[in-house]
Amino acid sequence: MFKIGLVKIANPFILAPMSGKTNLPFRLIIKKMGAALVHTEMISSEGLIRGQKKTAGYLETNLTERPLAAQLFGANPQSMAKAAQIVEQAGIDIVDLNMGCPAKKILKNGAGAALMRSPQRIAQIVSLVRKSTDTPLTVKIRSGWSPAEANYLQISRIIEDCGAEAITIHPRYTKQGFSGMADWHVIHEIKDAVHIPVIGSGDVTDVHHAIEMKERTGCDGVMIGREALKNPWIFKQILHLQQTGEAFHPTLEAWRTLIIEHFSLLEHYFGEKRASNHMRGVLLHYSRSLPKTKELRSLISGLDGKPSFLSLINSYFEQVSGGTLHED
Ligand SMILES: Cc1cc2nc3c(=O)[nH]c(=O)nc-3n(C[C@H](O)[C@H](O)[C@H](O)COP(=O)(O)O)c2cc1C
Numbered sequence: 003m004f005k006i007g008l009v010k011i012a013n014p015f016i017l018a019p020m021s022g023k024t025n026l027p028f029r030l031i032i033k034k035m036g037a038a039l040v041h042t043e044m045i046s047s048e049g050l051i052r053g054q055k056k057t058a059g060y061l062e063t064n065l066t067e068r069p070l071a072a073q074l075f076g077a078n079p080q081s082m083a084k085a086a087q088i089v090e091q092a093g094i095d096i097v098d099l100n101m102g103c104p105a106k107k108i109l110k111n112g113a114g115a116a117l118m119r120s121p122q123r124i125a126q127i128v129s130l131v132r133k134s135t136d137t138p139l140t141v142k143i144r145s146g147w148s149p150a151e152a153n154y155l156q157i158s159r160i161i162e163d164c165g166a167e168a169i170t171i172h173p174r175y176t177k178q179g180f181s182g183m184a185d186w187h188v189i190h191e192i193k194d195a196v197h198i199p200v201i202g203s204g205d206v207t208d209v210h211h212a213i214e215m216k217e218r219t220g221c222d223g224v225m226i227g228r229e230a231l232k233n234p235w236i237f238k239q240i241l242h243l244q245q246t247g248e249a250f251h252p253t254l255e256a257w258r259t260l261i262i263e264h265f266s267l268l269e270h271y272f273g274e275k276r277a278s279n280h281m282r283g284v285l286l287h288y289s290r291s292l293p294k295t296k297e298l299r300s301l302i303s304g305l306d307g308k309p310s311f312l313s314l315i316n317s318y319f320e321q322v323s324g325g326t327l328h329e330d
Contacts, residue, residue: 004199004223005199006096006167007137007138007167009069011223013036013038013241014223015036015224015226015241016038016040016041016223017029017032017040017230019043019044019073019098019142024042024043025043025060025271026062026064027264027268027271028234029070030064031234031260031263032234032237033067035236035238037237038069039071040067040071041070041071042070042072043060043073044114045073045075045085047076051084051085051088061088061092061094062271063094069095069096070094070096071094071095071098072092072096074097074098075100075103075114077111077117077123077127079123079130080130082127082131083127083130083135086139087135089137090135096137097131097137097138097139098139098140098141099139099141099166100142101114101118101143101157102114102115102118102142102143102176104176104177115143115144115147118146118151118153121153121156121160124141124160125163125164128141128160128166129164129165132165139165140166140167140168140170141166142170143158143161143171144171144173144176145171145188147176154171154173154191155195158171158195159196161196162198167198168200168201169199170200170202170203171189171200171203172184173185173186173189173203173204174204184203186204186219187219189221190219190220193220194220200219200223201221201222201223202219202221202224203225206224206225206226207228209239209243212236213243232287232291233291239251254293254319254323257288257292258319261288262315264284265277265281265308268281268284269308274308278307278308278311281305282302282305285298292322293322294322
């Protein structure tokens with residue numbers, strides 16, 4: 003267990019913020035798997051303060067997924083502070099600031115990982131957000147803009163001095179995007195340099211890797227992103243291994259139940275049409291953990307509403323296990 007401000011984080015394993023992915027239904031699935039903390043996708047501070055309906059929708063939550071961190075992006079300290087107040091009013095447990103997104107449309111506004119080149123701006127944003135809310139505050143950074151501008155230690159100290167309660171580091175450079183490997187040594191260096199909790203993010207692809215990141219770097223939290231999209235069971239698998247010393251493998255029946263639950267949650271929160279569209283992407287990710295990947299993928303294109311979803315699941319699981327699904 004560790005704490006972010008006063009918020010207790012029951013175990014080290016945390017769901018990464020992922021744009022277009024870590025919506026409420028997916029977070030509820032991941033929370034059930036045992037993740038100690040989940041993050042929203044990144045939310046525009048400007049959109050939030052302008053009261054845009056879609057942006058405000060990203061703050062929708064539910065008591066069973068708590069604690070929750072809402073991630074904000076932006077470049078303007080006042081807007082970030084106002085947006086943080088909106089997050090606080092929504093009763094969300096943690097405000098996380100995005101200083102690591104390398105997407106062009108974010109960089110061109112001076113937000114996300116572009117901030118790594120502006121230590122002063124980072125100081126202004128973090129201290130103003132800190133002054134404007136009492137909600138625990140975390141900041142997610144990269145290693146710097148490029149190897150020639152590897153300023154992660156300087157930035158981490160600024161973030162700590164300005165009052166943030168934890169730092170998440172995805173140790174790649176902005177210019178790298180997602181290429182190459184995350185340099186876990188950077189996590190270790192930051193852990194040595196600051197007194198607040200440090201969460202490592204990058205390239206945890208299995209249970210052993212998750213435990214290894216913690217052991218090798220001394221980090222307090224281990225964030226899991228892409229692997230959780232294809233194998234949401236990873237959190238349960240890690241905790242099970244730690245508690246029993248044994249590996250946990252979900253059965254096909256458990257997968258089927260999970261997939262149906264995921265669709266039901268999407269339908270409940272987004273309606274049938276949006277649920278169907280989103281479920282195609284979800285199943286593409288899940289197919290990478292399931293047998294007969296190609297067969298599942300070829301069925302996905304026909305997903306268009308709840309009846310086609312159920313018939314897809316029926317035919318797929320009949321192929322892989324000989325079982326059938328009930329429609330209720
Ligand atoms: C589809 C996708 C969307 C992402 N969106 C965000 C985001 O909104 N905010 C953020 O800080 N990081 C975002 N990331 C980065 C992840 O949080 C994480 O730091 C990165 O993927 C490395 O971890 P992993 O190897 O476990 O995926 C995103 C990554 C992916 C793959």
